[in-house]
Amino acid sequence: MEASMPKRKEPGKSLRIKVISMGNAEVGKSCIIKRYCEKRFVSKYLATIGIDYGVTKVQVRDREIKVNIFDMAGHPFFYEVRNEFYKDTQGVILVYDVGQKESFDALDAWLVEMKQDLGPHGNMENIVFVVCANKIDCAKHRCVDESEGRLWAESKGFLYFETSAQTGEGISEMFQTFYLNILDVCEHGGKRPATNSNASFTKEQADTIRRIRNSKDSWDMLGIKPGASRDEVNKAYRKLAVLLHPDKCVAPGSEDAFKAVVNARTALLKNIK
Numbered sequence: 001m002e003a004s005m006p007k008r009k010e011p012g013k014s015l016r017i018k019v020i021s022m023g024n025a026e027v028g029k030s031c032i033i034k035r036y037c038e039k040r041f042v043s044k045y046l047a048t049i050g051i052d053y054g055v056t057k058v059q060v061r062d063r064e065i066k067v068n069i070f071d072m073a074g075h076p077f078f079y080e081v082r083n084e085f086y087k088d089t090q091g092v093i094l095v096y097d098v099g100q101k102e103s104f105d106a107l108d109a110w111l112v113e114m115k116q117d118l119g120p121h122g123n124m125e126n127i128v129f130v131v132c133a134n135k136i137d138c139a140k141h142r143c144v145d146e147s148e149g150r151l152w153a154e155s156k157g158f159l160y161f162e163t164s165a166q167t168g169e170g171i172s173e174m175f176q177t178f179y180l181n182i183l184d185v186c187e188h189g190g191k192r193p194a195t196n197s198n199a200s201f202t203k204e205q206a207d208t209i210r211r212i213r214n215s216k217d218s219w220d221m222l223g224i225k226p227g228a229s230r231d232e233v234n235k236a237y238r239k240l241a242v243l244l245h246p247d248k249c250v251a252p253g254s255e256d257a258f259k260a261v262v263n264a265r266t267a268l269l270k271n272i273k
């Protein structure tokens, strides 16, 4: 009789984690959290004063996770309040507004602030970061495209999601993946599993794509001086083509960078005897 009974799976022990939100003022940190926890959107801007705190329970795989969420004010004025809250964090929701380039450019400074506050013994390697490219509903105002955001995030081993707190797009997928990754870390003794931490492209590829994206003309794009010879153009082109060829490079934006390099070479060779 007992042998034919289906085995009941024992639920895993419940887990308690701390996550924080980071990013410039007004990028939508509070709204992302509200959209997920309360399923609503508030269009009126109410600046977070210092820190907002909330607790929520989620079920991930067979584990119940009690999540303590610290929603940080993005305004520089609240630095002194924020710096109390970086330690003992398992996950960070790092947000920028796709229509506000400064908020994207500020992401590095947010990491620096966190690193400084954690001090020399603080280890950010095993914290799960998810980057939210928020306000994608405002397509008309968008100035940071997906490949640029994804490249920044993935080259640091961070998760990347396109979100809109207003429409809800991407929000639950983002939180589900975020919590799953945190659970993986917790179940690996607090260390990020190797498969989750390495980008599938090199730093050289990521830096080259960024350089090409920001180059001012075709010479600059190929990384050569104006007036260089055909041979120099071809040599520079070949080097970049090997590095960025779509068969070899999976970095976000590599296809566009490769096309731009091909066009730059064609344009330059047309005018060199």
Ligand SMILES: Nc1nc2c(ncn2[C@@H]2O[C@H](COP(=O)(O)OP(=O)(O)OP(=O)(O)O)[C@@H](O)[C@H]2O)c(=O)[nH]1
Pocket: 023, 024, 025, 026, 027, 028, 029, 030, 031, 032, 042, 043, 044, 045, 046, 047, 048, 049, 072, 073, 074, 075, 134, 135, 136, 137, 138, 163, 164, 165, 166, 167
């Ligand atoms: N269109 C649009 N507006 C959004 C979105 N997310 C937030 N907002 C608006 O952006 C403004 C700022 O949102 P908050 O969530 O308060 O921003 P925050 O990052 O928490 O700001 P601080 O508390 O100052 O750090 C509010 O007016 C929101 O309604 C979104 O996805 N789309």
